[in-house]
Amino acid sequence: MECRENPSITTTGATAAVAAAIPTSLLSHISSPAGSFASFPPRAVLVSPCAACKILRRRCVDKCVLAPYFPPSEPLKFTIAHRVFGASNIIKLLQELPEAQRADAVNSMVYEANARLRDPVYGCAGAICQLQKQISELQAELAKSQAEILNMQYQNANLVEFVCQEMLQNQENSPQDQQDENSRFLFDENFFSMGPEPLWT
Template sequence: MTVVVVSPCAACKILRRRCAEKCVLAPYFPPNDPIKFTTAHRVFGASNIIKFLQELPESQRADAVSSMVYEANARLRDPVYGCAGSICQLQKQVSDLQAQLAKAQAEIVNMQCQQANLMALICMEMGQSNPQPISPPQQSLENFPMNYLDDNIGSWETLWT
């Protein structure tokens, strides 16, 4: 008869209790990753984690633990906003990048117009009859948010830092 000694899960090891055969925490907090449970325990508490996992179907528990650990890490970095603070920061970054893109697109259109006018001047200087200015391609303006420029002209100065 072989006796298999199974190491208690990280949660039971940290809580200094015997790890039962049907420990609800064992599948999600392996003994080789105690930081995962320590982080979640510090923010949510062991009893809340256990209660929460028992209320969920087993198919959703792994995702729930992953979310709890992610939120716990975010809460330790930013106790007030947690991962919502990270989301707001990323949304601001996207907004800033959209403004930079709009400005770059406007500059491209402006340069294309300048190039077309310059080509028309060169043609006139060379004595060609009926010079036609070359118009910039309209396809670059299709996705250009024209109202964006009106609303955000004052914020362009901060984009060039």
């Protein structure tokens, strides 16, 4: 006849054996709610590396010179500048400049890199030459329009002067014309008042 062990007895014995193996200091921390959280150190806040350090696959330190100008949300910005200038040249340039001028320098490098990728031969110089050509063409058109405006103003001034002279001449000639008309009217009245002359005397 087999002798079966009582499950409740074996479980209680195993629990007692485990409890005896654990130190009492650790049991006191686990048993108390305050001690369970006080024993673990606070977790460190993970900061995402900047786009430059992420692309270069290096550790982003606290005072990274590239972090303020190449945030993690804009990786393409550093990729373009890095492709044309290189990371070492960008870092060297930023270290040589004061902090007030670094943002403008980064924007200039990114703009130059974009222009260099679009036009590898001339880069920004090509865009500047094209803009200068457009300015020259617009200045020529402006000068032509101003010359046309002056010509029209001169023609209008001559036309006004001619109209004024014509009006003055008409005003000067109008009394003489009125006198001639009056004399002609009197002559006609005298002619009709004379009547027909008798044929015999």
